[in-house]
Amino acid sequence: MITISGLVAGYGAADPILRGVDLTAAPGAVTCVVGPNGAGKSTVLKACSGLLRPRSGRILLDGDDLAGLAPAEIIRRGVVQVPQHHGLFPALTVRENVMLGAYVERRERERNRRRFAEIAELFPIVAERAGERAANLSGGQRRAVEFARALMLRPKVVLLDEPSVGLDPRARRQLAAAIGTLNSEGVTVLIVEQNVKFGLSLAHDAVVMEGGKVLRSCPAPDLLADPGMAALFLGGGAGGGGDEPKGDA
């Protein structure tokens, strides 16, 4: 469980982008953060993974405060972020890319080898294309390999920053299946998604952000059914992503 309270964070000396964010990602659930462009959604993930040092507030992982810890320490504690773009090394094989997920524990060779075998069972693409260069994969297949890599250290929490960007509908279905696989491993998933309907259709819980604050937290189906949602997202320029019907995943 991740519990964020009073989180204030920003870039350089400028005014903070996050102005007191409170949100919870329930254990074993998928929580989707939505909101207009510039709301601060990705900034929340950067603070959780240690890429951005919060100015104040707490980010509790099962009661321990992660705020201000170094990224490598946060990974060791069980929180892994899947980056938005260019997550794989194209010249390396699928296997090499997945094994990099255990880089901070690279001396544990035997344990990592066993974990790779488990992950290859969870994600068929990893088993089927293990020896092939990542450059040869489709967009949806790459996302699956990125998720596989994120599982190497048995994380408690996986942070996904706009995973559907650039994917066609078929690849989005593969992505949805891969997120289901992450979740079936008992991982808590915190996802930021521009494609609001797609993100909410995968999620148990929803968090709406605007202007660096949380406007609303509720079950994802409640937000999907809310007629005010379209006004917020279409009006706010986030584009609603209305091409992905609920349940299509």
Ligand SMILES: Nc1ncnc2c1ncn2[C@@H]1O[C@H](COP(=O)(O)OP(=O)(O)OP(=O)(O)O)[C@@H](O)[C@H]1O
């Ligand atoms: N590295 C950075 N340096 C300075 N400002 C930044 C940086 N990254 C983001 N920002 C600013 O922080 C604000 C929030 O950005 P953030 O990426 O968190 O928003 P978001 O809700 O994820 O929106 P989007 O969907 O457009 O990515 C924006 O005004 C953005 O310009």
